[in-house]
Amino acid sequence: MSGAWQDAAALDSAAEAAGHGAADADTTGRLAPATVEALAAAGFPAGFAPAGQGGTGATFDEVTRAVAAIGEGCTSAAWIASLWAYNGRFSAHLPDEGQQEVWAKGPRTRLVSSMVAAGVEAEPVEGGWTLSGTWLYVSGVEFADWALVSSAPPREGDRSIRVFAVPRDSFTHQETWSTLGMRATGSHTLVVERAFVPEYRSFVWDDMRRGKLPGTGSAVHSAPLFAVNGLTFAAPILGAARGALRLVERHLAQQPSGARAAARESSRISYTRAAGEIDAAALLLARAAETADRGRLDEDGVAERSHRDSTLAVELLVGAVDRLFQVTGTRGQATSHPMQRIWRDVHAAGSHAALQFEPAARFAYTRRLVAA
Incomplete structure (x- = not known):
């Protein structure tokens, strides 16, 4: 591939x-x-x-x-x-x-989504629903054309929870995103007030979770959500970690003096270890992606392994960036230095619920073993 x-x-x-x-x-x-x-x-x-x-x-x-x-x-x-x-x-x-x-406006249509629903009312009416409510953490809402939002926080197996497609003229947003890292994602709160959503602009969330399509589809579209959701959020962190590695390469290329000279050997070891951790994370993510692309997620335990691999990859990446951040020392902490921004971004992104290793281990990867 x-x-x-x-x-x-x-x-x-x-x-x-x-x-x-x-x-x-x-x-x-x-x-x-x-x-x-x-x-x-x-x-x-x-x-x-x-x-x-x-x-x-x-x-x-x-x-x-x-x-x-x-x-x-x-x-x-x-x-x-x-x-x-x-x-x-x-x-x-x-x-x-x-x-x-x-997709009427073409392939550059910008879709956002949120399943973090708050105070939602989806009233059934003839031909669809009247929808009102707020949804948190809608990244990119400021320049969105359409939004996909849920009727309630999703629960596995609950067939009553639906996802609604809402156009730009039917929602507004409140600027609620002000964070230490990932500051420019614009993950604000989306607001809908009594918008009509026709039946054909909705689907059952649990079908998306399982990868069950209304018709036939490719391996990409039929992949179970939890098996590939980690790739969504891990890929930006992989890129950020590689950016941090490049910064340290330039840092180490400078001839040190004084106390920095004494610490140079330790910095080179930290750099080498971080480079290996980033490569290892990339390999884990590549396996998860390739497995999904080949349509192998229905094999026993494979989807759970992919979920595990994505979360483990992120742990490796966050650890690598921590190591690289230490190498740049006080210089990397300056507000003018990109390393501190990368460090903040990686920690903020790595805290996403889809990227936590413990739930992946307890509720997914080992669940089939306990059941047996």
């Missing part, structure tokens, strides 16, 4: 724009319009979109590599790129009429 992106030049341009605007994005708390447009032009929204709606047929491996390339310059931009792709994958669970409406 080559992992080559369909438009390498556009991907390079997006990575350059993301890296160039990363410091300002961190300061202002939002991505520059030029970065947003470059990510869309690179094809992230269409990567996993349904084939009949302009989807480009990207694989999990290709998206993981492309997102990581963006993440080397800006973790927040990579987060948005990844979510655009994976939200496009979610849209494949809509009935055909709903897919056509969501």
